Amino acid sequence: xxKTSLSQWNPDYSSNLDFFDSQNRRLVTIMSQIQSIYESGSxxxxxxxxxxxxxxxxxxxxxxxxxxxxxxxDRSKHIEExxxxxxxxxxxLMDFIISDPDLGHSxxxxxxQWVSEHIAIQDVQFGQYLNNRTDLKKxxxxxxxxxxxxxxxxxxxx
Ligand SMILES: [Fe+2]
Numbered sequence: 274x275x276k277t278s279l280s281q282w283n284p285d286y287s288s289n290l291d292f293f294d295s296q297n298r299r300l301v302t303i304m305s306q307i308q309s310i311y312e313s314g315s316x317x318x319x320x321x322x323x324x325x326x327x328x329x330x331x332x333x334x335x336x337x338x339x340x341x342x343x344x345x346x347d348r349s350k351h352i353e354e355x356x357x358x359x360x361x362x363x364x365x366l367m368d369f370i371i372s373d374p375d376l377g378h379s380x381x382x383x384x385x386q387w388v389s390e391h392i393a394i395q396d397v398q399f400g401q402y403l404n405n406r407t408d409l410k411k412x413x414x415x416x417x418x419x420x421x422x423x424x425x426x427x428x429x430x431x
């Protein structure tokens with residue numbers, strides 16, 4: 274697969290919300306790492322797949338909550354797309370476990386499609402919705418701040 278601009282950040286992906294864009298930039302960085310692994314021929318996609326699982330689980334959780342807090346009208350379809358993505362990444366994990374030789378190509382193709390069809394359209398539309406509603410934008414930003422604080426540690430005495 275040829276190097277593609279979809280593995281690099283593009284202003285068309287921007288929702289004009291800094292905290293939102295920084296998360297999507299991170300996904301594009303992971304894609305770039307996957308492309309490098311693909312080009313190296315090592316086939317060691319597991320660390321990148323694990324990053325996708327851990328990072329996106331948190332990101333989707335936050336984004337889904339933000340859409341609910343903001344009363345975003347199109348949230349059902351948007352949340353369904355997040356769920357479909359999580360399921361698909363699980364499929365890719367299984368493909369890694371069974372050493373599917375097409376994994377790298379399939380993974381990159383799917384992620385590039387996600388960027389152009391979800392981030393550049395669905396996420397941008399949610400950003401536009403929030404940017405038109407200052408009060409909701411503040412509430413969503415406060416949620417982001419709260420969710421991204423270091424977790425509390427509970428110490429249990431034995
Ligand atoms: Fe989204």
